[in-house]
Amino acid sequence: MYGYGQSYHNAHGHDYHLPGGPIYGHQRNPSNNPLGDHTHSNNSSVHRGQELYNEKYYDDHHDGQSLRNRRPDQLQQRDLDQAKAERMLKRQKSKKLPKKDEDEESQFPSYWVIFSRVVTCCFPSPLLALMGKGTKEIQQAWREKVALVSIIFMLCFSVGFLTFGFNIVLCGKEPNRIRHGHVDTQSAVLLGRSYLLKDFNHPGVPGIAQTTSNLLTKPYPDAGGRDMTFMFQNINRACKNVLAGKQHDEHGNVWNYFPCVVTNIHSDTKPMPGMGKQGCHVGPESIKARQVIKQLRFMGEVYFSWEDLKEPGTNYAVYNGNVLDLSRLNWLEDNIIVPAGMDPFLNGTFAGQDISLSMSFTKERTRITQCLVDIVKVGVIDQMSLGCVVADIVLYVSLIVILSVVLLRFFLAVIFGWVLSWRLGSFDEKTFAEKLKRQEIIEAWVDDNTSPYVDSPNSETNRRAERIRASVMEGSRFNVESGAATPSGSHVSAATEIPFPLGLPPPTRRWGSLPPSPRAGSSSISLVGSSMPRPGRKHSDSMTITGTNASRLSRAGINASISKMKGDLQCPLLHTLMLVTCYSEGVEGLRATCDSLANTSYPSTHKLLLIIADGMIRGENEDKTTPDICLDMMTDFIVPREEVEAQSYIAIADGSKRHNMAKIYAGYYRYADDCEMPMEERQKVPMIVIVKCGTPAQAHEKKPGNRGKRDSQIILMSFLQKVMFDERMTPLEYEFFNAFWNVTKVTPDFYELVLMVDADTKVYPDSLTRMVACMAQDPTVMGLCGETKIANKKESWVTMIQVFEYYISHHLSKAFESIFGGVTCLPGCFCMYRIKAPKGPNRYWVPVLANPDIVEHYSENVVDTLHKKNLLLLGEDRYLTTLMLRTFPKRKMMFVPQAVCKTQVPNEFRVLLSQRRRWINSTIHNLMELVLIRDLCGTFCFSMQFVIFMELVGTVVLPAAISFTLYLIVISFIITPVPIIPLMLLAAILGLPAILILMTSRKVVYVGWMGMYLVSLPIWNFVLPVYAFWHFDDFTWGETRKVQGEGNPKADVHGGKEGEFDSSKIVMKKWCEFEREKRIKLGLTNGITGWYQPLSNMGQDDGAGIGAGAGM
Incomplete structure (x- = not known):
């Protein structure tokens, strides 16, 4: 008996060399090594996120030889090395484990933990x-x-x-400005600045006004709305050495340059002298008057636009932002001597120009322009500061980037909908009318919740798919008619019902016959007169055909059916698993889902229905437990239902719950007694049900056996990995292998695809065929999803607001991502993954979903941080997509809109709130993982990584975005100017989806659903995100899944550690070891000896195996 820690290299992670390939060092995950050993190769190591079995190795190194095909001396040497490595590693673990625990306890906290403690330092x-x-x-x-x-x-x-x-x-703060020509009558202009005169009373002036009076009334000239610059001239300053006077005092000072009068702003007539020198405010007595001006209320600077400067009949120029009215130089007093340097200003040479540069070349020019600013300035030019220019540049660049992404997503989604979508999984529609007819049938099926199957005799699509299925099913044991004679619960005889793989020749060798197994409760029934398959054998050697089958299924007849079927589908058939994970669903939901899967047009010879019940759970208002409901949908049990025994396996948990037990039931799908489906349309679908029942010590717990959906998925993924690489198995996986063989008569390594469906989803009949066709047509596609439609659209206002949201998430988001082959979220309710992909012409295989790196990361059992819990407890489906993209960035994730399913969405707001809380939080944490992937297509701003970054930022700022949007809409009716740019962006974001709907669905009704969605935008963008953010630390499923008698849901969160895991309770062996021990016991029980092969001779098959390290 071997211990734990088997890797695909050797026991306890010991590395050995694959023939023709490199030595892989790999740190095993606790899911495969319960003791948590961390062993590394000295030659190389595989980092997290790196594709473990890189395709380059297959191209350059791998020769395809199976470990099982090595010479006996190689096998014996390998076993000796393995045993030695196990003994050494066991001694090392006994010494290092305590030290490791001490190191973990004294480990310095991460920066994130320190930051979280600093932020919450006020909460001890x-x-x-x-x-x-x-x-x-x-x-x-x-x-x-x-x-x-x-x-x-x-x-x-x-x-x-x-x-x-x-x-x-x-x-900065915008200065108060008044447009040229818009100075009101209560103000006056002085050197281009407007001052309020309404509240100012001028003191009495002898000869003009004896008492104090307002400048806006007589006897003073009416100054309202006029220019008073000439009454407060800047004389003898900058112009002293420029403008000389014929008459001046001993210092060369003059009294004034212009007449001291009030002028009209637009006047081009020289003003006449009015009050003489009394209006000039010069001399010692004018100092006080000029001080009074500073006390006037400043209304703002008068500004001109460039259009104003170019008006006919004007002579404006700009110097350093100041507008100069050069025509006023013609109003200079006769006493003033104008220098020759001012002639260009007088004759209109600089009219309408900016003279800042040209007048700064010499000191003389500078003195002249400074003088002009002092005496003829009438305002400033309308211009932006450097800061405003930078701000506008940032605004416009942001607008261009955001609008480009929005428009790019829109146009590429339209291109996908018009050009690419109909090609994905298409095998029948040839005209546009046929496509529209199929869409109408699907919409009718979505709205009809009374029947789980489609009855559409006029649909050429369904008739053709049925012909494909019938051509393969004819004469098969999976036909209801041919298999109807098998009584329920009876053992299936391998001597009469073992068809060889379609299109492959019958084997040339077999093992000896076995007597019936006396072991009660085992699903590994001995196959009398047949060849028992095992990991490591070629496909053609994994099965046999007896005389009875040979007479019923001729090779020529099956090949003819295969040829006809390939001609219709234009691609080969691929063996496909249909995985349904269930928890607390009721009989109606499970029955509808299983009926729809069983009734898919894909042939039963190439599909298997696999249901995994997550614990002994009874749903709310249900009479039976979920496992009992599943078992009631089975017939023709390989092992009687009451005789099946629980088998151990390593679960995804921490502590004692890592040891879990489950029962495997194998048989065929049983339609309901009141099913309206005609008998001729029913299929005999192979079916396996795995019921996680827990250990005997856990039998009295509230939910025995429950370990979560991810654990259910890992049961299958880990099993497929071990089958592909011939690794050691748990007892549950050994029984799982034999259950496959007993119901399908093909080994699990035949299966290349797995369809994952939730237990409340109904699948359209031809959806599976279309998804398989897409996978078969393009081997680089590693995952895809179909379109999920809402079955209860009009049930309540809660369901109504979700219709458009579902539609746009598929036909805009996923359609855009499909252009680049990088759909970031394959919903767990309806998606398909590739288990392994063909590589090259020599039948090599690259593990995809069964890749050890994928299985290792996805089976993380220590979930001790908030980030991990949101990834693995709430968003496990999306995290699996993230892992696939991170491990295989060059492969494709696609959206196939022709594959359709329907589901019931939450009809109460509290349920919707709980569901979206999980979805939003898991989305944020998955986007945080995706944004770190550098190998996605594109570069910098033109890359999927940048799009993902924008999506991440856009998700977390949704509450602020909707708040600012509503604010902008309100203020656009109040303030001027209207914020055009933000409103344009808003119109593009909200309006383009409406156009997309009309261009893709061609249904006006969806515009109405969009209206419902827009009305509810505050709920989608504020209420739901804020609620989700504040519940980041809530890892329960809330109101989504109710269990009868459940107490506090937060007490049942997966991931907590309870007790210590005892690894000695689970025995892990290779399949051949399990089988050899069973055969020895059977031989001893029945008195037969010498009929089994020794271990050293097992696996010496001729021919190359398939896969890396273990030929399948």
């Missing part, structure tokens, strides 16, 4: 305990939640700053 642990956060793990999760919320708040604040504050900071 005793205070959190009083708030109901009792354990250290719950307190740390709360601290990390607050840290994440604080980061989200800072991002929202940054968006608000960029939207409203960035311009203000760079531009």
Whole structure:
């Protein structure tokens, strides 16, 4: 008996060389090594996120030889090396494990943990305990939640700053400005600046006004709306050495340059002298008057546009932003001597020009222009500061980037819908009318919730798919008619019902016959007169055909059916698993899902229905447990239902719950007694049900055996990996292997695809065929999903607001991502993954879903951080997609809109709130993983990585975005100018989906659904995200899945550690070892000896194997 820790290299991670290939060092995950050993090769190591079996190795090194095909001396030497490595590793573990624990306890906390503690420093642990956060793990999760919320708040604040504050900071406070020609009658202009005169009373002036009076009334000239610059001239300053006077005092000073009068702003007539020198405000007595001007209320600078400067009949020029009215130089007093340097200003040479540069070349020119600013300035030019220019550049660049992404997504989604979508999985429609007819049939099927199957005799699509299925099913044991004679619960005889793989020649060798197995409860029934398959053998050697089958299924007849079927499908058939994971679903949901899968047009010879029940759970308002409901849908059990025994396996959990037990039931699907489906349309579908029942010690718990959906998926993924690489198995996986053989008569390594469906989803009949066709036509596609439609659209307002959201998430988001082959989320309710991909012409295989690196990361059992819990407990389906993209960035993830399913969406707001809380939080954490992948297509801003980054930022700032949007809409009716750019962007974001709907669905009704969605935008973009962010530390499924008698759901969260895991309770052996021991027991029980082969001679098959390290 071997211990734990088997890797695909050797026991306990010991590395040995694959023939013709490199030595792979790999750190095994606890899912395959319960003791948590971390062993590395000295030659190389495989880092997280790197494709473990890189295709380059297959091209350059791998010769395809199976480990099982090595010479006996190689096998014996390998066994000796393996045993030695196990003994050495066992001694090392006994010494190093305690030290490792001490190191983990004294490990310095990460930067993220430190940051979370700094942010929540005001909440010490005793205070959190009083708030109901009792354990250290719950307190740390709360601290990390607050840290994440604080980061989200800072991002929202940054968006608000960029939207409203960035311009203000760079531009500064805008000065008060008045447009040229718009000075009101209560104000007057002095050197281009407007002052309010309404509240100013001028003191009495002898000879003009004896008492104090307002300048806007007589006897003073009416100054309202006029220019008073000439009454407060800047004389004898910058112009002293430029403009000389014929008459001046001993210092060369003159009294005035212009008549001291009030002028009209637009006047081109020289003003006449009015009050004489009394109006000039010069001399010692004018100092006080000029001080009074500073006390007047400043209304703003008068500004001119460039269009104003170019008006006919004007002579304006600009110098350093100041507008100069050069025509006023013609109004100079006769006493003033004008220098020759001013002639160009007088004759209109610089009219309408900016003379800042040309007048700064010499000191003389500079003196002249400075003088002009002092005496003929009438305002400033309308211009932007450097800060405003930078702010506008940032705004426009942001607009261009965002709008480019929005438009790019829109146009590429339209291209996908018009050009590419109909090619994916298409095998029958040849005209546009046929496609429209099929869409109408699908819509009718979606709205009809009374029948799980489609009855559409006028549909050429269904008739053709049925012909494909019938051509393969004719004469097969999977036909209901040919298999109807088999009584329920009876053992299937391999002597009469073992068809060889379609299109492959019958084997040339077999093992000896076995007597019936006396072991009760085992699904590995001995096959009398047949060849028992085992890992490591070629496909053609894995099965046999007896005389009875040979008479019923001639090779020529099957090859003829295959040829006809390939001609219809234009691709080969691929063996496909249909995985249904269930938890607390009721009989109606499970029956509808299984009926739809069983009724798919894909032949039963190439599909297997696999249901995994996650624990002994009874759903709310249900009479039976979910496992009992599943078993009631089976017939023709290989082993009687009551005799099946529970087998051990290593679960995804921490502590004692890592040891779990499950029962495997093998048989065929049984339609309901009241099923309306005609008998001739029913298929005899092979079916396996795995019921996780828990260990005897866990039998009295609330939910025995329950380990979560991810554990159910890992049961299959880990099993496929071990089959492909001939690794050691748990007892459950050994029985799983034999169950495959007993119901399908093909080994599990035949299966290349797995369809994952939730237990509340109904699949359209030809969807499976179309998904398989897409996979078969393009081997680089590693995953795909179909379109999920809502079956209960009009049930309540909650369902109505989801219709458009579902549609746009598929036909905009996923359609855009499919152009690049990088769909970032394959929904777990309806998706398909490739188990392994063909490589080259020599029948080599590259593990995809069965890749050890994928299985290792996805089976992480220590979920101790908030990030891990959101990834693995809430968003496991999306995280699997993330792992696939990270491991195989060059392969494709596609959206196939022709594959359709329907589901019931939440009809109550509290259920929707709980569901979207899980989805939003898992989306954020998965996007955080995806944004770090550098190998996605494109570069810099033109890459999927940049699009993912924008999607991540856009998701976390949704509350701020919808708040700012509503604010912009409101202020656009109040303020001027209207914020055009943000409103244009808003119109593009909200309006383009409506155009997309009309261009892709061609149904006006969806515009109405869009209206419902727009009305509910505050719910989608504010209520749901805010609720989700504040519940980052809630890892339950909330209201989505209800269990009868369930207490506090937060107490049942997966991932917590309970007790210690005892690895000695689970025996792991290779399939051949399990089989040899069973055959020895059978031989001893029946008194037969010498009929089994020794281990050293097993696996010496001739011919090359398939796969890396283990030929299948």
